[in-house]
Amino acid sequence: MIMKKIIYLSFMTLTALCASTLKVAAQQQQDAEPEVTGDVILRALPQSKDAIFKNSEEVKYKLELENNTNQWQEGRVSYVITTDEGNKVASDSIHIAIRGNGSKELEVKIPPKATGFYRINFMVNLPQYDDTVRKVFGVNPEKIRSQLHKPADFDAFWQQTREQLEKVAPKYRVMERKDLSTSEKKVYSVEMHSYGNLVIRGWLVIPTDGRRFPVHYRVPGYVVSLKPNMDNDDFIAFDLNVRGNGDSKDVINIGTDNYCLVNVENKDNYIYRGVYMDCIRGLDFLCSHENLGIDASKIFVEGGSQGGSLALITAALDSRVKVLTMQVPLFADIHDNLSISASYKSQVFPFKVFRKYNGMHPGFTWEKFFSTFDYYDPQNFAPMVKCPVLMGIGLLDQFCPPRCSMALFNHISSTNKEYICVANSTHEVNYDYFMFQNLWLREKFRIP
Amino acid sequence: MKKPFAFTYCLLLLITLAIPCKTFAGWPIGKYRDLVIPSFSYYNQTDHFDNNDNVLKGAPGTGFTSFSANLLVGYGISRKLDFIASVPYIYTINKLAPGNTLTNQGAGDLVAGLSYNLVNFNFKRFLSVQVSGIVPLYTNVSGNSALGFGDYGSEVKLMYCGNMPAVILDKGYFNAELSYRKYYGTQGPEQLSFLGSIGYPITKHNQVSIDLLFFKSFSSDKLYNPNFFAQRDFAFFKPALNFGHTFTRRFSLFIGGYYVPFGLNTGVGYGGSVLAVFKL
Numbered sequence: 001m002i003m004k005k006i007i008y009l010s011f012m013t014l015t016a017l018c019a020s021t022l023k024v025a026a027q028q029q030q031d032a033e034p035e036v037t038g039d040v041i042l043r044a045l046p047q048s049k050d051a052i053f054k055n056s057e058e059v060k061y062k063l064e065l066e067n068n069t070n071q072w073q074e075g076r077v078s079y080v081i082t083t084d085e086g087n088k089v090a091s092d093s094i095h096i097a098i099r100g101n102g103s104k105e106l107e108v109k110i111p112p113k114a115t116g117f118y119r120i121n122f123m124v125n126l127p128q129y130d131d132t133v134r135k136v137f138g139v140n141p142e143k144i145r146s147q148l149h150k151p152a153d154f155d156a157f158w159q160q161t162r163e164q165l166e167k168v169a170p171k172y173r174v175m176e177r178k179d180l181s182t183s184e185k186k187v188y189s190v191e192m193h194s195y196g197n198l199v200i201r202g203w204l205v206i207p208t209d210g211r212r213f214p215v216h217y218r219v220p221g222y223v224v225s226l227k228p229n230m231d232n233d234d235f236i237a238f239d240l241n242v243r244g245n246g247d248s249k250d251v252i253n254i255g256t257d258n259y260c261l262v263n264v265e266n267k268d269n270y271i272y273r274g275v276y277m278d279c280i281r282g283l284d285f286l287c288s289h290e291n292l293g294i295d296a297s298k299i300f301v302e303g304g305s306q307g308g309s310l311a312l313i314t315a316a317l318d319s320r321v322k323v324l325t326m327q328v329p330l331f332a333d334i335h336d337n338l339s340i341s342a343s344y345k346s347q348v349f350p351f352k353v354f355r356k357y358n359g360m361h362p363g364f365t366w367e368k369f370f371s372t373f374d375y376y377d378p379q380n381f382a383p384m385v386k387c388p389v390l391m392g393i394g395l396l397d398q399f400c401p402p403r404c405s406m407a408l409f410n411h412i413s414s415t416n417k418e419y420i421c422v423a424n425s426t427h428e429v430n431y432d433y434f435m436f437q438n439l440w441l442r443e444k445f446r447i448p
Numbered sequence: 449m450k451k452p453f454a455f456t457y458c459l460l461l462l463i464t465l466a467i468p469c470k471t472f473a474g475w476p477i478g479k480y481r482d483l484v485i486p487s488f489s490y491y492n493q494t495d496h497f498d499n500n501d502n503v504l505k506g507a508p509g510t511g512f513t514s515f516s517a518n519l520l521v522g523y524g525i526s527r528k529l530d531f532i533a534s535v536p537y538i539y540t541i542n543k544l545a546p547g548n549t550l551t552n553q554g555a556g557d558l559v560a561g562l563s564y565n566l567v568n569f570n571f572k573r574f575l576s577v578q579v580s581g582i583v584p585l586y587t588n589v590s591g592n593s594a595l596g597f598g599d600y601g602s603e604v605k606l607m608y609c610g611n612m613p614a615v616i617l618d619k620g621y622f623n624a625e626l627s628y629r630k631y632y633g634t635q636g637p638e639q640l641s642f643l644g645s646i647g648y649p650i651t652k653h654n655q656v657s658i659d660l661l662f663f664k665s666f667s668s669d670k671l672y673n674p675n676f677f678a679q680r681d682f683a684f685f686k687p688a689l690n691f692g693h694t695f696t697r698r699f700s701l702f703i704g705g706y707y708v709p710f711g712l713n714t715g716v717g718y719g720g721s722v723l724a725v726f727k728l
Binding site: 184210234431432435436439442443446447448 | 478479480481527570571572652696697698727728
């Protein structure tokens, strides 16, 4: 019968379609693990996707060994666990043998660990092949605590700084950039005067498809030039280049090696005093231009790395920010970051820069450094954050160690806060994080 | 130390979400958010299929026509759990012979239940299950009603939906639903259906979609009843073509038409629907 044939053919087609999408989905899930090639491949997969465990449970990894040679391989697989400050806490090894072009799976069970983050290195040692796979796992990160090194006059310092900012007339200039605009987005170059009367600039992108929009206010990473954000259909995008970044280099134009060192020996003149105020000035701009379609009651501030910290500080200092999202916040819990970075074989930013300065300036002790930086450590601002927060971190991040980011997170006083750990990321998060962030934002702002 | 994030990721999702599906499917509604879908449908038949898929011409002056209005509401209880309910209001015109016409109207079967998202695949595709109860909102006279079977029932539905894989289509969405429904009357029926839909945006605000519905209803009552709502044992294949326009992110309108080219013990039906989607 024709109907049976039609039903059969259609059903097969739809089944094939579903199978295809499931296969693609499965491949995408696998893509979370970086692709590795070689004669012998070692993969280490944590039992929980985000490599976060509880202190009441065993830490489990599945090890996959793949022998891509034709030869019999015999040797040892071992692991070493250290704290994030490099103190060894456990190790073990076993003998293995794999036939040519064969594979083997091993399960590693580690007794429960105390709260914190741990580095775990898996090693495969064969007569002709050695490899090490470096991973990090966390145990009860939401229970990580750190000491706040908040100066007694911290609040007064920032109150005074804000008062100084308010004395600077903003002198806003909003210039439509028809050369950058499209039929769907109007692009404006925005200019304003900020702390110390420096001129800073940003990009405002307004969708033409509507009259009033919530705002995606993005603050920059470390000496990063933000461009017009043309990707937002449902938000007005405001991307601010703080002093010394992007097109805000009229006075301060310094490379990455020295930017965070400008006046680091003087808390009153340290570059970040103005940078933090630039972020507030950007907020002033948004709230004084509702005529452009800005819904000032729905401003979310976002940033990654230095931008993550700037976003947090903006939300802390100003309640006009309604939602905060940040990724891998830089400079968080700077005291512990110093201790953790001491265990690195080779230094990375930011302590690579600070240590170099420290080495070249004998009088510049760490006490001196902290006497300035304690006014700027994002962690000290965290208790002032009251709005909903989403944070993403990469567990392999050395610039912003996970412990420091979580310490910052745990100091945030808002109870409406969530975090996401990306097990295989370094100083970044992944696709899934941004997908979730979009859904999360829509939930907070009730945007369909 | 420079910010390495690809904010294109954000764009991908925004584009994806900007294409609303014609009806509620396996997409989670979203925590604390509401979905309201009023719709209006028209159905007409004069001829019908016998048990061998042969078309039997209807006698002159006979036929069956229905108009129905349906309201579907959904509420996101959590990120994964949604409450869904729908209630139809039906008006039927059953022309039994020239000059002999039965008309009926009233609320039909209330279907209410919970949908749970079992798995999301990178927030792009969703596998969900929905369990619903069916309550007739009309009076059943001697086991007969023109508005439905007059019995309580239940339904289990498995749904898989999301973005089309790029290897198949560069954009668009799909939805597949496998559903089993059972009415607790002496003659059932039990119903099995499979719905496959593909939607494709032709412009930023306009889309077309195709639905393929395979429907089989099992019952010991094999009699043909021209009233579609009271027929118990039948099967059909129903393709539908729809056009949708997104006015705003919160409001979309769809219009569609369908035809039943193949069936067993059911009408050679055709019709159309207008449907509004409000996301609140």
